[in-house]
Amino acid sequence: MRDVAIIGVGQTPVDEHWTVGIRHLMLEAGLAALRDANIETVDAVYVGNMLSGEIAGQSHLGALAVDFMALNGAEAFKVEAACASGSAALRVGYMAVGSGLVDIVMVLGVEKMTDTSGRETTAALAAAADAEYEVSQGISFVALNALLMQRYMHEFGWKREDFAQFPVIAHANGAHNPHAMFQSPISAEAYARAPMIATPVGLLDASPVCDGAAAVVLAPAEFARTLNPAPVKIRASAIGMAPLAVHDRKDPLRLEAAIASSRKAYRQAEIGPDDLDFFELHDAFTIMAALSLEAAGFAERGKGVQLALDGEIAPQGRIPIATMGGLKARGHPVGATGIYQVVESVLQLRGLAGPNQIPDVRLGMTQNIGGSGATVITHILERMT
Amino acid sequence: MRDVAIIGVGQTPVDEHWTVGIRHLMLEAGLAALRDANIETVDAVYVGNMLSGEIAGQSHLGALAVDFMALNGAEAFKVEAACASGSAALRVGYMAVGSGLVDIVMVLGVEKMTDTSGRETTAALAAAADAEYEVSQGISFVALNALLMQRYMHEFGWKREDFAQFPVIAHANGAHNPHAMFQSPISAEAYARAPMIATPVGLLDASPVCDGAAAVVLAPAEFARTLNPAPVKIRASAIGMAPLAVHDRKDPLRLEAAIASSRKAYRQAEIGPDDLDFFELHDAFTIMAALSLEAAGFAERGKGVQLALDGEIAPQGRIPIATMGGLKARGHPVGATGIYQVVESVLQLRGLAGPNQIPDVRLGMTQNIGGSGATVITHILERMT
Numbered sequence: 069m070r071d072v073a074i075i076g077v078g079q080t081p082v083d084e085h086w087t088v089g090i091r092h093l094m095l096e097a098g099l100a101a102l103r104d105a106n107i108e109t110v111d112a113v114y115v116g117n118m119l120s121g122e123i124a125g126q127s128h129l130g131a132l133a134v135d136f137m138a139l140n141g142a143e144a145f146k147v148e149a150a151c152a153s154g155s156a157a158l159r160v161g162y163m164a165v166g167s168g169l170v171d172i173v174m175v176l177g178v179e180k181m182t183d184t185s186g187r188e189t190t191a192a193l194a195a196a197a198d199a200e201y202e203v204s205q206g207i208s209f210v211a212l213n214a215l216l217m218q219r220y221m222h223e224f225g226w227k228r229e230d231f232a233q234f235p236v237i238a239h240a241n242g243a244h245n246p247h248a249m250f251q252s253p254i255s256a257e258a259y260a261r262a263p264m265i266a267t268p269v270g271l272l273d274a275s276p277v278c279d280g281a282a283a284v285v286l287a288p289a290e291f292a293r294t295l296n297p298a299p300v301k302i303r304a305s306a307i308g309m310a311p312l313a314v315h316d317r318k319d320p321l322r323l324e325a326a327i328a329s330s331r332k333a334y335r336q337a338e339i340g341p342d343d344l345d346f347f348e349l350h351d352a353f354t355i356m357a358a359l360s361l362e363a364a365g366f367a368e369r370g371k372g373v374q375l376a377l378d379g380e381i382a383p384q385g386r387i388p389i390a391t392m393g394g395l396k397a398r399g400h401p402v403g404a405t406g407i408y409q410v411v412e413s414v415l416q417l418r419g420l421a422g423p424n425q426i427p428d429v430r431l432g433m434t435q436n437i438g439g440s441g442a443t444v445i446t447h448i449l450e451r452m453t
Numbered sequence: 454m455r456d457v458a459i460i461g462v463g464q465t466p467v468d469e470h471w472t473v474g475i476r477h478l479m480l481e482a483g484l485a486a487l488r489d490a491n492i493e494t495v496d497a498v499y500v501g502n503m504l505s506g507e508i509a510g511q512s513h514l515g516a517l518a519v520d521f522m523a524l525n526g527a528e529a530f531k532v533e534a535a536c537a538s539g540s541a542a543l544r545v546g547y548m549a550v551g552s553g554l555v556d557i558v559m560v561l562g563v564e565k566m567t568d569t570s571g572r573e574t575t576a577a578l579a580a581a582a583d584a585e586y587e588v589s590q591g592i593s594f595v596a597l598n599a600l601l602m603q604r605y606m607h608e609f610g611w612k613r614e615d616f617a618q619f620p621v622i623a624h625a626n627g628a629h630n631p632h633a634m635f636q637s638p639i640s641a642e643a644y645a646r647a648p649m650i651a652t653p654v655g656l657l658d659a660s661p662v663c664d665g666a667a668a669v670v671l672a673p674a675e676f677a678r679t680l681n682p683a684p685v686k687i688r689a690s691a692i693g694m695a696p697l698a699v700h701d702r703k704d705p706l707r708l709e710a711a712i713a714s715s716r717k718a719y720r721q722a723e724i725g726p727d728d729l730d731f732f733e734l735h736d737a738f739t740i741m742a743a744l745s746l747e748a749a750g751f752a753e754r755g756k757g758v759q760l761a762l763d764g765e766i767a768p769q770g771r772i773p774i775a776t777m778g779g780l781k782a783r784g785h786p787v788g789a790t791g792i793y794q795v796v797e798s799v800l801q802l803r804g805l806a807g808p809n810q811i812p813d814v815r816l817g818m819t820q821n822i823g824g825s826g827a828t829v830i831t832h833i834l835e836r837m838t
Binding site: 166194316 | 474
């Protein structure tokens, strides 16, 4: 298949957007991406979204997207893989351009989680787990992560406080990202004092409920440079899967899907973890950040937390994560998150990340997790100039 | 890109499946397709579904599908385009195999609409329309179709009774399909006597709320014959779009998306409507059948109903439709419908359609409509032997 490149990116601020609807969020991010790519229309729009049917009573987002953006003639539909919906849509765009069926594609991630009661959002999010065998027992998504974190602490001897650097570093990075939901640093003391949501998951272990949209424009790499002076190539796109319910996994503390997804991506890109300059991982909860670092080959089993304690995940560390705030501080509008990760990675690779710029970056990786780790989608991105 | 062929098909009966869940429906159809393809596993599963989040509280169907079918190592996610979700998933499978990224793909359509009150299902289905500008006015999906039918009758001088042959022929065909929800013929008199749902749409103008799953297995055409003695090639895959809300369309009685989708498909396959041996169209309502015949080039504007009156849509007519019962009699489990259409077309092209077999068929077309006509997805299929 043809190589595929990203020639434009756009994003809305992540926030509680009470005054606009899903269509406006898509429009803002989509038009920004078109402007950035210096083009006026596309052949296709693939929308990553999880919750619009449940929360807004609006399915059929593909049709709404091309209609409201006046992208007449473009084909469109929605792609869903729980919180990994954005990256799943990117994979569809990658296949569409790669196959030669279409040339220019917009991949748009969007989520509006706040136009409802908090309880409804929690229930809708739980649909990412096994409805008949997990959710029916009364478990929420936060509780599933609490079980994993508790087990991790028990198994490997960590204390809650040892996780503090994940949100501390994420918030430090978010402070310089104008699109981040939280632009204020937090301290390790604040982390320790944070109220418990589901022990041992405290408020500052968890990413926020929020709204946002992000978009990328894809084109064949062979003529990407004629459209954009600094395109970014998709070097790998890979999906790994694991059983939907945590209780069906042989070892809940091994993210088998992330291991498979990372390995496939490394193989396709012909690189290893040491070649990466940064890693936009899925820090929806601190425990997921730790497990992701282990699964992607940056730490031994049970040692992901050590990387954080040692500051190796900070911008100047061995493997910077959450460089623009991550899910914790930029925010986690679930179906949009995978595209936010890619937009931020492209900004890094183009040298446009402002105060958060990691110097001399060439290769970055994004990893987007659906559910408690049943679907893990990885993309490796490379600067083409 | 590579040519893509269908090497296996499977389906559950369409019915009110009170005793099983979504996972069991997927399993039954998926395993049947694997058996038919004579293979044990696949590289990917793309699931077409609209309502599982809203009705079953279960998102993340891709992960559930590979988990419950034990297709370890296969990637998976869900694709949604309202009632055209099944065909949208097929397009993803077509791109995936065509691009060369994967070789063997299962495309699975599934819907379980009955595990809820009828009112909830009606509300969930309305999410296919414009939530903020149509549904907020109180309109349901049946009512939208009633407006179109009323306008069509007014504009072109047809009476309600003139639509009778659509359900009469669909039910006559469904009577010989063991997977159809309705296996009993109806008369034109029964149609005329049917209770009104939303004038002029009566009970027998509308497809039923129901459950079902259908699956196809795709492979590169170049080695399809080594796997199956009678593979079917996908000669065209095309999407056309129109404004989401009916009131935003210049002429509500022209299905612009179906016109665009049909034209793209004819161009890709290098054929015209006269070359087709049958047409599995989207007869969710009789008015949609009439408008689809016009949009695909089988009748002039306002004359779709005449084709039905003349019996040209019957198995022995000029362009047989709903050959296994169509949405009306086989049933319309919305996200699964596009795959049912393809499964039935493959049975026709292989000569396995039993009493419903259309003689000497080589080329068939399926067309799947999302919403009131905002997304229309067309596939043209050809016998390879």
